[in-house]
Amino acid sequence: MWWPLALILPVIRLYVIGVRVLVYQLFHKAFSLPVLPRQNGRVAIVTGGAKGMGYETSRHLASLGTHVVIAGNEEEEGLIAVKKLQKECGHRKVEFMYLDLASLKSVREFVERFKARGLPLHTLINNAGVMLVPERTTEDGFELHFGLNYLGHFLLTNLLLDLLRDSGKSGRCSRIVTVSSATHYGGRLDLNDLQGRSCYCSHGAYSQSKLALVLFTYHLHKQLSSRGDSVTANAVDPGMVDTDLYQNLCSLAQLLQKPVAKLLFRTPAEGASMTIYAAAVSELEGHGGLYLYNGETKISSASSYDKQLQEKLWTRSCALEYLTHQRLVGHVFPKQRGRVKQIRLKS
Numbered sequence: 001m002w003w004p005l006a007l008i009l010p011v012i013r014l015y016v017i018g019v020r021v022l023v024y025q026l027f028h029k030a031f032s033l034p035v036l037p038r039q040n041g042r043v044a045i046v047t048g049g050a051k052g053m054g055y056e057t058s059r060h061l062a063s064l065g066t067h068v069v070i071a072g073n074e075e076e077e078g079l080i081a082v083k084k085l086q087k088e089c090g091h092r093k094v095e096f097m098y099l100d101l102a103s104l105k106s107v108r109e110f111v112e113r114f115k116a117r118g119l120p121l122h123t124l125i126n127n128a129g130v131m132l133v134p135e136r137t138t139e140d141g142f143e144l145h146f147g148l149n150y151l152g153h154f155l156l157t158n159l160l161l162d163l164l165r166d167s168g169k170s171g172r173c174s175r176i177v178t179v180s181s182a183t184h185y186g187g188r189l190d191l192n193d194l195q196g197r198s199c200y201c202s203h204g205a206y207s208q209s210k211l212a213l214v215l216f217t218y219h220l221h222k223q224l225s226s227r228g229d230s231v232t233a234n235a236v237d238p239g240m241v242d243t244d245l246y247q248n249l250c251s252l253a254q255l256l257q258k259p260v261a262k263l264l265f266r267t268p269a270e271g272a273s274m275t276i277y278a279a280a281v282s283e284l285e286g287h288g289g290l291y292l293y294n295g296e297t298k299i300s301s302a303s304s305y306d307k308q309l310q311e312k313l314w315t316r317s318c319a320l321e322y323l324t325h326q327r328l329v330g331h332v333f334p335k336q337r338g339r340v341k342q343i344r345l346k347s
């Protein structure tokens with residue numbers, strides 16, 4: 001595509017989607033959570049659980065009796081959140097563990113430390129994310145939105161799958177809830193240029209990462225159900241929510257965003273309600289492969305249902321993780337790209 005168009009189109013698509021979401025929010029009340037069953041004895045990991053919607057998710061799950069592990073890269077903020085939640089929920093089963101999703105090494109170390117605790121795992125909330133960051137790469141050299149929002153969660157989920165499988169049982173499945181976004185409708189997944197090297201646009205990169213998360217969720221759920229595992233995977237869309245996610249907007253857009261956010265954006269607690277619902281409501285027991293928005297199952301973008309694309313993305317993600325891991329442990333990797341599909345991710 002002609003490069004100025006490749007830069008402008010994702011921006012237009014993202015803003016058009018944003019306006020549509022805001023019009024919807026103007027005429028529809030925020031979804032309010034039903035009374036949820038107690039979650040005593042269940043253990044949840046919430047990525048980015050120290051602030052924004054992640055914090056509200058942690059708060060609600062902890063108030064239902066869940067043992068919540070906040071996984072994040074801001075230690076001080078995490079420990080403050082833990083103190084507040086322990087006080088508010090009246091129990092001490094809220095804790096912080098360091099996880100930097102922009103480092104695949106950190107993801108592996110987090111999983112090792114978590115597994116060493118001997119805890120079960122019933123709920124994994126893939127919530128953390130960044131948006132519209134100027135061109136930057138993760139520790140492993142991946143474009144930041146793709147590497148952090150998508151690839152970090154891809155590895156985390158895969159490394160925790162055995163634990164989620166062992167902790168789930170028929171009638172009480174373990175649940176994987178992944179926070180996507182309406183921006184995925186405007187996302188284009190270019191398998192030949194996942195890192196946006198030919199022409200970087202932060203709007204396109206964010207939308208692509210959110211589309212990748214939906215493709216991943218559908219493929220993951222299909223694999224889990226075909227094996228008969230007691231684990232479900234769903235994607236949620238929180239709407240437009242007033243959080244720090246918008247900190248990378250340009251200054252003019254920030255100036256406009258603030259008053260609009262006051263009027264039309266959801267609060268973090270309202271935004272988190274879809275995630276909490278997917279994590280705990282009884283009606284969703286055994287149901288997965290869904291895209292949930294404002295209390296309902298919605299149709300996601302046409303490309304998110306493309307089975308070939310789901311499979312190709314999965315294979316490519318395994319290859320990227322594998323090659324990165326080999327580099328980290330000092331192996332010279334052989335030229336066997338065709339075999340990567342069969343490689344099971346191990347911690």
Ligand SMILES: NC(=O)c1ccc[n+]([C@@H]2O[C@H](COP(=O)([O-])OP(=O)(O)OC[C@H]3O[C@@H](n4cnc5c(N)ncnc54)[C@H](O)[C@@H]3O)[C@@H](O)[C@H]2O)c1
Nearest residue numbers: 048052053073100101102127128129181240241243244245
């Ligand atoms: N706010 C919205 O309007 C909106 C809309 C749709 C989807 N979302 C999604 O909701 C999720 C939560 O975002 P939010 O709106 O609460 O924003 P937020 O900025 O308040 O929270 C983002 C969280 O991600 C964590 N995080 C960032 N980089 C990390 C890293 N390298 N390792 C580990 N954690 C990291 C942050 O510490 C923070 O806790 C994101 O995935 C976002 O894409 C938000």
